[in-house]
Amino acid sequence: MYNNSFFKKILIVACVVFLYSCDKDYNSIGDGLIGDNHFxxxxxxxxxxxxxxxxxxIQSNNLATNSLGILENPAFGTTTSNFATQLTLESTSPVIGNNPVIESVTLTIPYFSTLVSTDTNGDHVYELDSIYGATDAKIKLSVYESGYFMRDLDPVGGFQEAQKYFTDQNADFDGAKIGGRLNDSGIVSQNDSFFFDAAEYKETTTTDGKDVVTRTAPGMRLALNSSFFKNKIIGGSAAGKLSSNDIFREYFRGLYFKVEKSGTTAGALAQLDFKKGKVTIKYKEDTSDADKTRVDKSIVLNLTGNTVSLLGQSNTxxxxxxxxxxxxxxxxxxxxxxxxxxxxxxxxxxxxxxxxxxxxxxxxxxxxxxxxxxxxxxxxxxxxxxxxxxxxxxxxxxxxxxxxxxxxxxxxxxxxxxxxxxxxxxxxxxxxxxxxxxxxxxxxxxxxxxxxxxxxxxxxxxxxxxxxxxxxxxxxxxxxxxxxxxxxxxxxxxxxxxxxxxxxxxxxxxxxxxxxxxxxxxxxxxxx
Incomplete structure (x- = not known):
């Protein structure tokens, strides 16, 4: 009985190996039969x-990369790419002390770039990737507070599926924007004549009497309205609106990026990873010391959460x-x-x-x-x-x-x-x-x-x-x-x-x- 069972097992294994070999030979026929005289x-x-x-x-929410800008394509027409994103507190329930005064609010989004060279001073030259249009092509860029709440789940399906947002919803977001644009600096390269600049950003600070230069790869860098963020963030903290990101996203529904032509220039368009962007709010506040020493503090808002790419086609x-x-x-x-x-x-x-x-x-x-x-x-x-x-x-x-x-x-x-x-x-x-x-x-x-x-x-x-x-x-x-x-x-x-x-x-x-x-x-x- 034992020997009979053993030989049956051997026979089954042999058959499996034979059949596998036949199938394997067929699928690799391009390698095994080259040069064979029978073929x-x-x-x-x-x-x-x-x-x-x-x-x-088409559905365009939560893409890995999004375009922003204007692209005039002679074979197809003009594409206008706007964008909207929620914001997320890097740290919830920030403790804000006495007499807070905002020093600056800066929006930064890195570009895709490649380091080309470094000089003897340590300065870098970069080449931008995924930028379409002339290197100095201008667009009018406006960043607004968004009043459009982007849900996580779709109520139509009983909140069982993710909410979908589509490329043709720009009018919805444009109509829901709140107030004036936040990038209202007098520097027109940050708004009315914005362009995708390949220069690295350099910042010099003094530490213990020595100048320290910090270099950052190219990216969008916009100064935002400090008064708005004092009311929205500092004021919102006092009202308990920064205690969790769910509460915060309902309170501050995000940012809406709108692009328009700047004069008669053709414009340019970039592919961006907005999720690597952030808004940094730097402020000073009093300490509890008797001399009321002022200290530097910051709050960071990440450009994460729900996003949507908003596309328009014209001059087809x-x-x-x-x-x-x-x-x-x-x-x-x-x-x-x-x-x-x-x-x-x-x-x-x-x-x-x-x-x-x-x-x-x-x-x-x-x-x-x-x-x-x-x-x-x-x-x-x-x-x-x-x-x-x-x-x-x-x-x-x-x-x-x-x-x-x-x-x-x-x-x-x-x-x-x-x-x-x-x-x-x-x-x-x-x-x-x-x-x-x-x-x-x-x-x-x-x-x-x-x-x-x-x-x-x-x-x-x-x-x-x-x-x-x-x-x-x-x-x-x-x-x-x-x-x-x-x-x-x-x-x-x-x-x-x-x-x-x-x-x-x-x-x-x-x-x-x-x-x-x-x-x-x-x-x-x-x-x-």
Whole structure:
């Protein structure tokens, strides 16, 4: 009995190993069969039906990064990006002594920047990242007290789901702002002629008779109205409004950042991590000493809590408007130009392997490939940029292809373990990175080898529609809800909402020149 059981176990293990080896050999066919005399290599190009889809107003609260400013994009139009955020006390229930007098109130938000050089004095030169527009381009910037309360939970669903806020709610926040602007300094570079300055900030203090220089990397730095914060914070403390952040957020509902054109300049737009920003209130108060010595104190308000990106689109490019108009979209043959625009923008939908003329549930082309017994070495989608349509517009570094049916990443994205947490440079095998080597126009290539292998190998695999968008962070795959669902989509990738840029790509329609046409390239082997 013991021996019989032992041999049964050996037989089961051997079968499992054999089956696993077969599956493993199939999935690594690109490596294992190269050079084998029993196989021939070939390239197959499949047509792709790709058409535009307008996204429209979309959920934009609590994004990892937000844009602020004005971007005039010749290929798409003008984007105006406003922003609203709650504030959070760094320390609740601050103890404020006698005779407090505010010395300064400063709002600071760091820019994305790279250190370029350091001179012999220790001064630094920085290069700003994610700033779009001329280096000295001006905008009118106003910071207001917000009167719009941003709830954590949605009462419509019985407070079971997070409250959603959308890109088209600027009028709500603008209408609820309280009082005059808080950045009312006489220095116009902090308000009416604000610009994203690459200079580091230097502050000199004297300690024990020695000057100490503190250097801070570039960032927004605005002097705010001291009288307002004396009444709101010092006065609010006495009234018990700073005892907890829940009470404080109801009492002081946050800040609303509004941008407008400054004169006739085109303006500029920046990507910012507002959650790293803060308001620092510096004040002096009396001590309990008999001589009433004045001491320095501070209260810090962090720009954390609920946030919302508020986007406006104007001066829309005619070709973009026509190309994304639902009446002009060709779902049967595809569109000649594909318009990918971040924010409250647009995307494209892809359908692979053509129609199912015999109505058996499998596209004719896919059925033929399955019957041919092809073993897939590599499969890529190649998107060519229409440089003439883009003109001088900024180009997004990356695009993101995903499973539209299930609003999730394709398998090739999931199995790509390259380059960790970098927002722009991770997932390099999966791809989607703008490539301008040996071409003036540029192209994006996305690897979908495993996606195609699974379709061919598994008869029950669904040939899903694919979506393609611009992306600000390749590591973010979650989706945000549209305010109004369309017949094709009810949500879109969150990282696309974060990106203010757009690109115009050639589609897969037969009228597009062959060398520019969107195509699915399949490299395969088959037995002789």
């Amino acid at each position: 021939d290599f070939a390239k197959y190009t499949s047509s792709v039906v790709a058409y535009n889809q307008k996204i429209g107003p 490019n005619t070709s973009y408007a026509n190309g994304t108009n639902s009446g002009n979209i060709n779902k049967a043959l595809g569109d000649e130009r594909l318009y990918l625009k971040g924010g409250e923008g647009s995307m494209s939908i892809l359908e692979l392997f053509g129609p199912d003329t015999d109505n058996n549930g499998v596209a004719d082309e896919l059925e033929t490939i399955r019957n041919n017994g092809w073993l897939i070495n590599e499969a890529n989608l190649v998107f060519h940029v229409d440089a003439s349509a883009m003109g001088s517009a900024y180009e997004p570094k990356r695009i993101y292809l995903y499973d539209l049916n299930n609003s999730r990443a394709v398998f090739d994205y999931a199995v790509d373990a390259t380059a960790g947490t970098d927002a722009k440079n991770g997932k390099i095998v999966y791809g989607g990175i703008l490539n301008k080597e040996n071409t003036a126009d540029g192209f994006y290539k996305i690897r979908i080898t495993n996606q195609i292998r699974n379709l061919i190998k598994n008869a029950d695999s669904t040939n899903v529609k694919l979506g393609v968008v611009v992306t600000e962070d390749i590591n973010v795959t979650a989706s945000n809800k549209l305010r109004t669902a369309t017949s094709s989509i009810s949500q879109a990738p969150r990282a696309s909402v974060m990106n203010p840029l757009g690109t115009v790509l050639y589609g897969g329609k037969s009228t597009v020149p062959a060398d520019k046409r969107l195509k699915l390239e399949i490299y395969y082997t088959k037995p002789n």
